[in-house]
Amino acid sequence: MKGKGFRYVPWVPKIGTPEEQRKAWTGDYEEMKKDRSETGFGIFVPPANRKALWKEADSPNFVIKNQLSEAQQAAYAKALTACRSQSVKQVTGKVITSDADRAEQENKLIQQVVERELNGDPKLITLASATGDCLKGKGYRVDSLRPSDLNGRGSNEFEAQKRQIALNDDIPEKDLPEGQYYEPHLPAATAKQYLAKEVRAALDDLECGKDFYAAYLPRNAEIVNRVSAEFGGSGF
Template identity: 30%
Template sequence: MRRTLISIAVTVTGLTLLAGCGGTDADADTGTASSTGQPAAGGLSDEATKRQAVQKLIADCMKEKGFQYEISPPVEMNSRSAEFTGPASVLKTDEEMRAYRQKYGFGIYSEQVFPDDPMVKQPDFNPEDNPNNKIREALDPARQEAWDAAFSSDGKNGRNEPGCADTANEQVFGTNEADPEKQAEKDREYEKFRTDPAVVKAAHEYGDCLRGKGYKVASTEPGMIENAVYDVINEPRFNGEQVSAAEAKKRLAEEITASLADLDCRGEYATIARTQYGAVVATGGGVG
């Protein structure tokens, strides 16, 4: 029998459903909803805080539709370092970035040097932990289908009407990947960023500065230039290279130097991206 698990981190894009095997269907209907649950805790990333807001909206919406839905405990999808890397990094001020990079660099080798530091430690979450799996499984098959339809759309299964997760995600994150028109609008906004003459000029200056400091720059295109030095430093790990703790510490020192050079060079590019295109630049025109 097919068992559906709802990821505890559901609603980043709204509708992460993970299929598993086994399990049984009970025939008890658990009735109406409770929107109580663990609120967002202090110290969460911006993304995790937004996902908790989505969870609360889903719970209220499901209750209105006559279903129980418990707010999942807050989890991080990525380490906090994700906010300081790549396109997302331009949304941070130079002061915020400098404080981070002086210790963690790009967040590459620091994960090995500081394995228990929540800033760089990769989160570990299990979809089994989502309390709504048990709620759903306690329903008879017909009620499960109704619960699923109330929860989210699913074009593969013929559910095209937006569900609670769709509308909540759109309200908080500002877009719905199931809506082609809205996605196309976001793509157009991102293209404006990529082709803005001021952005293009600043991106070339960014690249010239990095090359002047001796770093290889594969592309000065807006949306790619901010990953130029990161990609060079990360290439050995990307290709599967394993290093000792001592070697990781040595490489972190080099990484910190490179990351600060990158920060010093980004200049006007980061300022324009952050102040004029912040809504689209971090997601690259994708779903926020």
């Protein structure tokens, strides 16, 4: 960044995933139940209540950038993207063009590894089938019994509902990348109802999938961390 004429402070967030959150992400039943009792699948939880390990404003470079003019900020962002791409290539050999490109490549590789290592695993297939039967018995729709699809079933269902609400409100989704939308502004009582429904569904999903998640999530987390390391990330 100095070579491109900008001040930049080397900075890495000093964070560690809280132990209870790490346990929830890796299939611990009690921590998953606690988390889902509060946030469901994490879709309709109010933005103010969402858990974040760090914010952009925590970085000293946030202040540096915001002190620049609008034109300088655009040039700063362009320079930062170029420097990040150069750094990733030097460290990992990966060629990326932007943060979005990096995320897309990372996610695509994660999906490929999950397909290869998890979706064909006989034990996970058996557990996923039992989970799906249980959910159907409770009246939930299950379109696919592939382990990775079952893992994302609940969050995808409520994300689709939220997206539809956003697309039907009076806030036009202008100047946003395809598939993204502005957070819908729901009356407090309505938002509470959506979250309550989501929490019930998430807890039912957990009860049906207790054994499935205990087997699937630790391996999924290992894959995410492994692929993240390939792109210079630290995982969780």
